[in-house]
Amino acid sequence: MSRFLLFIFILLIAIPSKGMLNPIVELNLLTKSFSEEDIRKSLLSSKQWVPYPDYKDRHGWNALTRSVYNTLIEEGEACLKYQWQVVKATDYLAFERDGSRVIMEKPMNENAKVLSKLFLAELAEGKGRFFDQIINGVWYFTEMSTWSLSAHVPGYQSSKRSLPQSDTHVVDLVAGDMGSMLSWIHYFFKTEMDKVNPEIASRLKTHIKARVIQPYLTRNDMWWQAFDIAPAQVVNNWNPWCNFNVLTCLLLIEDNEQQKVAGIYKTMQSVDKFINYIKHDGACEEGPSYWGHAAGKIYDYLKILSLATGDKVNFFDQQMIKDMGEYIAQSYIGGDSWVVNFADASAKSTADPLLIYRYGRSVNSKEMQRFAKYLHDKEPTKFRFGRDAFRSLEDLATFQHIALESASTPTNAYKWYPETEFLYIRDQNLFFAAKGGFNKESHNHNDVGSFLLFLDGQPVFIDAGVGTYNKKTFSKERYDIWTMQSDYHNIPRINGYQQRFGAQYKSQNNRFDAKKREFELDIAGAYPKEAQINSWIRKYRVEDKSLLITEQFDIENPQTEHVIHFLLAKEPRLKIGIVELNDGAYALSYDKSLFDASVEAIEQDDIRLSKVWGNQIYRLSLKAKTKTKKGIYRFSIK
Structure with a gap:
């Protein structure tokens, strides 16, 4: 029986009957399809699988950044004199004192966004003009006590307090994002940083391992990993989001081949827990605002896994993965970008057309591609800077492709998600x-x-x-x-x-x-x-x-x-x-x-x-x- 037919068979027998909600079905799509040995045999080196030009390949970067080059340079130049903000101890304490998350998150996010702009500007220009500030940013982040948010730290520390404890690192959404972005900075700029001082890249690599890779490899108690879940425990967008970041760090940073393969397979086991949990009809119970972090991150995870294995580990032919993608188009109402906002979702669309378009191309969904073009035409997509370096890099090529697509929204009379x-x-x-x-x-x-x-x-x-x-x-x-x-x-x-x-x-x-x-x-x-x-x-x-x-x-x-x-x-x-x-x-x-x-x-x-x-x-x-x-x-x- 082919892998696809086996999946459909398992899916059909797993669909709950009326009245059954949230059964945990051990579908284990990823790990039933591929073993750890399969991963070891198919894994490519980063130089083989990374789909972007080397830093020194100016022809490649000129072609890739052509449509947004001026934006990248202007944004980077605006950050050349940026004063890196200190996230103070009292900023962390604010969460337990008065419940505020924003006080700590705002300077952290602004620093990360600046580093993203400098990183992309240097890739686009390639003259070394932004390196000193990039080094400042790298040094700043490695000097922080934690990359995790004040709201997430207490759950993983013995103190159960929001002030970071020494030598306690856990992977939350932001720690993972920072590890992923800094891994890309290390990948592209290690040689150039070594020319300044080898300590820079060495220090960066050490901290990515200590803050992301080692906690993931040695711990199973981070709730989003879902390795030991209670029958009614929720497995949400944290799972694919964090696992994607860990996978990126492993692929770009980890030198020990045995640890790398074991870590990759562990992420597959964890992501299987998310796929087991969610309904197989493709709907996102968290609402459209979380689609980009749930289904969208499943897409990013599967994409980078496919790239790193020379497309041998590929799940984009699965109907469930396609249905998860098309949910974002189906949930669009229209008018002033209104969407179906059940759960913690905004009633206004925050969907990323470029991500939707890429996802649609991978799963062969013209509905998603045309919907993405509709959103893009409705409000032309500006280049987005942020912690998610992979999406920024992928966006560079997507601008060129989406311009050729025709635009439309779904026209089906109804959509029923039975589970x-x-x-x-x-x-x-x-x-x-x-x-x-x-x-x-x-x-x-x-x-x-x-x-x-x-x-x-x-x-x-x-x-x-x-x-x-x-x-x-x-x-x-x-x-x-x-x-x-x-x-x-x-x-x-x-x-x-x-x-x-x-x-x-x-x-x-x-x-x-x-x-x-x-x-x-x-x-x-x-x-x-x-x-x-x-x-x-x-x-x-x-x-x-x-x-x-x-x-x-x-x-x-x-x-x-x-x-x-x-x-x-x-x-x-x-x-x-x-x-x-x-x-x-x-x-x-x-x-x-x-x-x-x-x-x-x-x-x-x-x-x-x-x-x-x-x-x-x-x-x-x-x-x-x-x-x-x-x-x-x-x-x-x-």
């Missing part, structure tokens, strides 16, 4: 999205059964998204934050109760009828037992430029009136039995004999939210006039 339980329906000027799922997804919001509705490219019923991350965001206090609560999604408060957090809080009996354009699910299981809900069947039906919502319920012992909440982008106008939406362009109709309507403004005082929604969004509440055990509620939106 993740996401549904999208397009109908002329209407875009509807709804979700089932469970309340322990990565970057979870308690939002089982919620929906979004856009009409004429404008948001009507919305998900607010998430505010600026702070100490509460990923703590036990997460659900004290309003954006995470079901009361601030398009979901009912039933018998006085909101939905709860946990893998056991989930929808049941989900059914999508494509012909009727009807989605039905029982959301009773997303609420605590104290709510005494026997069933609450929510049904959505998309008709000609309209949406019908039906709530059929059975409550054991109603103690208070039910409230149906709707989150709105614009202030509604209340009339008896009708709510006028978006300045009267649309209307929600309800049974005036059953409900009293009220509306409240929700101030958007967080910059991450206000830059999307403005100063306010609105919550419409339809409160039942009586405590009801059984019944049917109907709402019509036209």
Whole structure:
């Protein structure tokens, strides 16, 4: 049986039945396809596999940077007198003192961005003009106590504090990014740095090994590695993101062939844990904002693994990998770059057209390539500088290719992700999205059964998204934050109760009828037992430029009136039995004999939210006039 057919067979028997959510299926796609010995036999030297010109190859770099040469030089020149910022001890302490992450992250990120600009400017120009500042940057980063963020350090230190401990290195997202970028700097500039002083490159190599490679090889307790996970543990974008960075460091820095091969295979075992965890329908439960870090990093990881093995280890023919890529195109709504923003995702697109285009070429998806060109034409892509050196290098060639592509967005009438339980329906000027799922997804919001509705490219019923991350965001206090609560999604408060957090809080009996354009699910299981809900069947039906919502319920012992909440982008106008939406362009109709309507403004005082929604969004509440055990509620939106 071929590798592809074997994968399809395993995938088919692994698909969960209705009601099963988040099963860990030991698919092990990477390590079942290739052994450690296969990696050893196929591994190339860095000089063989790196697809970019040598630093001294001026013809090659002139050709590669032609379309963005002036930008690279101008940005590099602006950094020639940059004063490297010190990340102070109190910047780390700020996280445990007042929950601030930004105080430490801002100078760290600015230093990294400057180093990226200097690195790319020197590759483009090749005259040595930027070397002194590059050396300053390299020296600065090797003098730091840690490359990890203040919010991530406590989980890996015996002190459980945010101030870095001596001789304790762990791989988080930023430590990995820095290791990866500095590995590329070492690869391209080692010879030139040795001419200045051999200590520079030697010191850099020593620190990359100590801060990234050795912790990875010797530790299995970094949660994102997922080597010893509990049945309900989330495996999210950290896994492919960190493993990609470790793989890069191993390929470019590690000299010991045995350790290199063992380390590469260990990353494959770890990435398998992510592929085992995620749903095989291709949806990203973390939302479009995290696609570039989840599916996008799977792509980067598989790409560099393919390059390093002379394309012998290649997984781009797998349907699951293609579906993961196309999710980003399917989740695009349109208008002012709106996207389906379930979980901790922004409602505005942050997708990288160049990454989408490359991914699309690798998996042979014209949908992705044309969508990438659409985004690129909509707002011409500027060259992006940052910690991700690999993507910057890949972008140089992508600019030339994407210019030749034609532009379009997906036109399929619907997209149903049966395992993740996401549904999208397009109908002329209407875009509807709804979700089932469970309340322990990565970057979870308690939002089982919620929906979004856009009409004429404008948001009507919305998900607010998430505010600026702070100490509460990923703590036990997460659900004290309003954006995470079901009361601030398009979901009912039933018998006085909101939905709860946990893998056991989930929808049941989900059914999508494509012909009727009807989605039905029982959301009773997303609420605590104290709510005494026997069933609450929510049904959505998309008709000609309209949406019908039906709530059929059975409550054991109603103690208070039910409230149906709707989150709105614009202030509604209340009339008896009708709510006028978006300045009267649309209307929600309800049974005036059953409900009293009220509306409240929700101030958007967080910059991450206000830059999307403005100063306010609105919550419409339809409160039942009586405590009801059984019944049917109907709402019509036209």
